[in-house]
Amino acid sequence: MGAWCFADHIGPAAVTKEHGLDIGPHPHTGLQTVTYLVSGEALHRDSLGSEQLISAGQVNLMSAGLGVSHSEEATGRYEGDLHGIQLWIAQPDATRHSPSSFEHHAQLPRISIEHSLATILIGEFHGVRSPARHDTPLVGVELAIKKRLLLSLRTDFEYALIVLDGALACDGVDLAPGQLGYLGTGNDEIALDAYEPTRAMLLGGVPFESDVMIWWNFVARTRSEIDQAFESWHKDDGRFGNVSSHLERISAPTPYWREARGA
Ligand code: MN
Numbered sequence: 008m009g010a011w012c013f014a015d016h017i018g019p020a021a022v023t024k025e026h027g028l029d030i031g032p033h034p035h036t037g038l039q040t041v042t043y044l045v046s047g048e049a050l051h052r053d054s055l056g057s058e059q060l061i062s063a064g065q066v067n068l069m070s071a072g073l074g075v076s077h078s079e080e081a082t083g084r085y086e087g088d089l090h091g092i093q094l095w096i097a098q099p100d101a102t103r104h105s106p107s108s109f110e111h112h113a114q115l116p117r118i119s120i121e122h123s124l125a126t127i128l129i130g131e132f133h134g135v136r137s138p139a140r141h142d143t144p145l146v147g148v149e150l151a152i153k154k155r156l157l158l159s160l161r162t163d164f165e166y167a168l169i170v171l172d173g174a175l176a177c178d179g180v181d182l183a184p185g186q187l188g189y190l191g192t193g194n195d196e197i198a199l200d201a202y203e204p205t206r207a208m209l210l211g212g213v214p215f216e217s218d219v220m221i222w223w224n225f226v227a228r229t230r231s232e233i234d235q236a237f238e239s240w241h242k243d244d245g246r247f248g249n250v251s252s253h254l255e256r257i258s259a260p261t262p263y264w265r266e267a268r269g270a
Pocket of ligand 1: 035
């Protein structure tokens with residue numbers, strides 16, 4: 008949907024002070040990670056030197072550009088439910104070879120629409136703008152829906168909905184956690200009917216400038232670019248920096264096309 012290219016529903020799961028996401032240092036290129044929690048806390052560390060606690064209702068936004076690495080860890084202080092989502096945004100040619108950066112947004116704009124609440128993670132929605140960086144026209148909104156909700160959309164954006172908890176009907180089609188409802192372009196509004204109090208992510212954007220190739224943690228355009236990123240991480244040549252973490256560095260699996268030629 009626009010530049011949105013991947014979604015990973017986090018939990019819900021019980022975490023302890025010592026064990027949470029427990030994802031050791033690993034690299035990214037060509038994408039932004041948008042981490043958003045609806046309950047709990049997690050800790051982000053990256054090769055820029057960022058060490059950032061994220062709590063429910065906040066966003067961590069990491070722009071990889073040419074290369075960055077990070078870990079996602081237990082906090083050492085929080086135990087309880089952890090629930091959220093990590094979304095990836097493909098970076099356009101204009102920024103995908105640029106230096107990496109990291110932003111934390113503790114306060115996000117929220118608006119009431121009818122009896123529901125919209126939290127604007129990124130982009131602009133119903134006239135309200137998030138401060139988060141975006142490199143192409145797009146929007147990401149968390150919706151806490153009580154009953155029926157009518158939303159105004161942009162006809163030039165393609166949209167999708169992901170339900171985090173609860174269940175709803177989107178223009179008459181049922182959606183539950185684990186599914187992504189693709190709405191396409193050309194919609195100026197949608198009707199959402201929640202069967203119970205429901206949280207959903209609305210993602211949208213102008214159709215992306217090119218096809219993207221996603222392999223492991225890399226977003227690129229060609230196998231050759233993936234090969235270069237794989238080799239840089241494998242050789243630890245400095246492109247992805249270093250993360251100060253007690254967790255083990257994650258090895259890249261060998262791309263299947265390299266295995267086929269015995270590389
Ligand atoms: Mn990651």
